[in-house]
Amino acid sequence: MYRKAAVTTVSNGSYLQGQANGRLPSMDSEQPAQEGKVVLKKKVTLLRGISIIIGTIIGAGIFISPKGILKNTGSVGMSLTVWTVCGILSLFGALCYAELGTCIKKSGGHYTYILEAFGPLPAFVRVWVELLIIRPAATAVISLAFGRYILEPFFMQCEIPELAIKLITAVGITLVMVLNSTSVSWSARIQIFLTFCKLVAILIIIVPGVIQLIRGETQHFKNAFAGNDASVMGLPLAFYSGMYAYSGWFYLNFVTEEVENPEKNIPLAICISMIIVTVGYVLTNVAYFTTISAGELLLSKAVAVTFAERLMGNFSLAVPVFVALSCFGSMNGGIFAVSRMFFVASREGHLPEILSMIHVRKHTPLPAVIVLHPLTMIMLFTGDLYSLLNFLSFARWLFIGLVVAGLIYLRYKRPDMPRPFKVPLFIPALFSFTCLFMVALSLYSDPVNTGIGFAITLTGVPAYYLFIVWDKKPKWFRNFLDKLTVTLQILLEVVPSEEDQKS
Numbered sequence: 001m002y003r004k005a006a007v008t009t010v011s012n013g014s015y016l017q018g019q020a021n022g023r024l025p026s027m028d029s030e031q032p033a034q035e036g037k038v039v040l041k042k043k044v045t046l047l048r049g050i051s052i053i054i055g056t057i058i059g060a061g062i063f064i065s066p067k068g069i070l071k072n073t074g075s076v077g078m079s080l081t082v083w084t085v086c087g088i089l090s091l092f093g094a095l096c097y098a099e100l101g102t103c104i105k106k107s108g109g110h111y112t113y114i115l116e117a118f119g120p121l122p123a124f125v126r127v128w129v130e131l132l133i134i135r136p137a138a139t140a141v142i143s144l145a146f147g148r149y150i151l152e153p154f155f156m157q158c159e160i161p162e163l164a165i166k167l168i169t170a171v172g173i174t175l176v177m178v179l180n181s182t183s184v185s186w187s188a189r190i191q192i193f194l195t196f197c198k199l200v201a202i203l204i205i206i207v208p209g210v211i212q213l214i215r216g217e218t219q220h221f222k223n224a225f226a227g228n229d230a231s232v233m234g235l236p237l238a239f240y241s242g243m244y245a246y247s248g249w250f251y252l253n254f255v256t257e258e259v260e261n262p263e264k265n266i267p268l269a270i271c272i273s274m275i276i277v278t279v280g281y282v283l284t285n286v287a288y289f290t291t292i293s294a295g296e297l298l299l300s301k302a303v304a305v306t307f308a309e310r311l312m313g314n315f316s317l318a319v320p321v322f323v324a325l326s327c328f329g330s331m332n333g334g335i336f337a338v339s340r341m342f343f344v345a346s347r348e349g350h351l352p353e354i355l356s357m358i359h360v361r362k363h364t365p366l367p368a369v370i371v372l373h374p375l376t377m378i379m380l381f382t383g384d385l386y387s388l389l390n391f392l393s394f395a396r397w398l399f400i401g402l403v404v405a406g407l408i409y410l411r412y413k414r415p416d417m418p419r420p421f422k423v424p425l426f427i428p429a430l431f432s433f434t435c436l437f438m439v440a441l442s443l444y445s446d447p448v449n450t451g452i453g454f455a456i457t458l459t460g461v462p463a464y465y466l467f468i469v470w471d472k473k474p475k476w477f478r479n480f481l482d483k484l485t486v487t488l489q490i491l492l493e494v495v496p497s498e499e500d501q502k503s
Contacts, residue, residue: 049273073235099421111344125460127342208291220292357497404431
């Protein structure tokens, strides 16, 4: 099914590629040689990097249902404490990825760092589960939220038909993938605009909340730590919800090769983004509590709508629009970033060769982007999305913890590797322990679904030996794959990156 992985060596965190085959003639011959070079160009500036991180972290949850933490902590004060602590811990994880992104200057995120530290088998398992289940299901879930809230203003007095939601969702998914297949610059510009919309939406909540505080509306903060006592499992579950709300800080590392001046811009973008998101999340929750009691927040179906109705009247009608834009930004940022993981995995021989090819004129990883489209559509119309995500929720923290543990391992394995940005060792140690705790919590709180997810993940092991290690596949099968690759190259107008042609 896949070509055999090329033998790779490492030099300062970069793999040296062997000679690639099957290159088609460039259709861009009128351009100067340098401009017409078929590569993924460095078009991710500091601002675009910040927009990728913020735009993928902030989804619909903070506007609609930020109550998982409050429910499990039992008090306003403790919930705000957990929001703050989770933001700081997520910053620690992001700083670890900042170090990895500056010393291993290669796109691919989790996959690349696991490959560097622990070798091809765990890296393949990671990309196997991501491609077949996690990413299609996650994209379908956030896209369904987009479809629901974009239709909300048209169905104020009645329920929205499920078929209508799915059809609009399908249109949204297709639009995002067309955008990312057409232009890196335009997808980045739209991401900046959508991130701006998200921050405006958060400010629309925070500013009235600050005004309420100035007016002395602090009754819901009196005895802030009084209330229902959190159970033994309550605080860990609240912590789990908080860490999930901040997830997305790692997406810039998926596009490292396209970041301008990565030694400077990756750490800066990560630090600026995490500070903005943490302050924004905490202040948004403070703003909610200036107007809504803890009990009312737990009963509300859409907290931002309830808040806006009480303070801004008819302006609350704009909330579904902001939520839809927020979801679209998360869709766009996620697909932009994760397609690079598939691109790099293909370049290393772990996915079909066609996925590591670039459009000859648009310079986008077209096959790596559109490969998600049929899988996501299947999930959208036939799959039990939430069960799949529950099965594999532990896998995210397992592999992130493995990556951060890999940072510690690389400190000892390759102490001479250039590290333009270096974090104190206690930060990766604390964060890897946090990830281990998240995995243990998944096992304890939901052993059946976690066990099923673990079994699904382990299917990557036989797949690795069948598709990657076994090199005695029938000749007719290899010829079929070669012809299919060439046919797809012609149809999609894609070629291997010219950087991969260098021996």
